[in-house]
Amino acid sequence: MSVLVASDLDRTLIYSAAALGLEMPDAEAPRLLCVETYEGKPLSYLTETAAGLLAELVRTSVFVPTTTRTVEQYRRIRLPGPASRFAICANGGQLLVNGEPDADWHQRVRGALDDGCAPLEEVRAHLSATADPAWLLKERVAEELFAYLVVRRELLPEGYVKELTQWADPRGWTVSLQGRKIYAVPKPLTKSAAVAEIKSRTGADEVLAAGDSLLDTDLLLAADRAWRPGHGELADIGWSAPQLTVVEEKGVAAGEAIVRALGERSSVTWARARSQIIRAVSRGRD
DSSP: OOEEEEEOOBTTTBEEGGGOOOOSOGGGOOOEEEEEEETTEEEEEEEHHHHHHHHHHHHHSEEEEBOSSOHHHHTTBOOSSSOOSEEEEGGGTEEEETTEEOHHHHHHHHHHHHHHSOOHHHHHHHHHHHOOTTTEEEEEEETTTEEEEEEOGGGSOTTHHHHHHHHHGGGTEEEEEETTEEEEEETTOOHHHHHHHHHHHHTOSEEEEEOOSGGGHHHHHHSSEEEEOSSSHHHHHTOOOTTEEEOSOOTHHHHHHHHHHHHHHHHHHHHHHHHHHHHHHHHHHO
16 A cells, blocks of 8 residues: 655745744754755755654655646755655646656646636736736746736735635636735646646555645645645635644644654555555465
């Protein structure tokens, strides 16, 4: 019996300096491991304890980093342990196999987007027309699949995301506010679809998942067991589901708690499978 572990990265497993949430005295803060640099500067971290737990999880499960990042942005990250065979980028738009995009999967995704929602150009035009230079820092398009704005969060009007959501929803798009970024993503573009593809290819028996944002809800709902941190977009709205466990911790401590929970569940499943194999072999000898 094999376990597939699909986990969001930013603000779920890894954290920028601004998102660490280290509220304890400095002398009591956990040791951190940098797992991403950008333009020669450290950018993302996890605790050293989480790093050790994650390295073991990668060795004992089909671990799939699952992110809204582009392929280029994902490749900056160096997670502990062996390199994962599979990774999901662009919110499911890119499926990496041994580090390289799967062209067939990408074409299937593009076909689904063409059939199911308004074109990217229409959404980009609306974002450009409604964003105010007073709070807008950047406009970006990811993999020619979706768009996002980088904003000054403290200056963002309270109703902007709600109004954008109301505009986007009937056009087949989802809106998500994560940190300084406002994402506009086609509804057919999902992490869960890519996870289902990997499950089919690997024959995994159980899917575990973790995430913190609205863009992770389909992933969490599709998993057999799921976890989310005590912070983030889903925490802000009190989102829950029958198979979901909410860890109490926030910030980088939540990342450590989540990877520990994933590892413990994966170990239980592996031990159960081993026991079943031993019993089957014993019956065969009798």
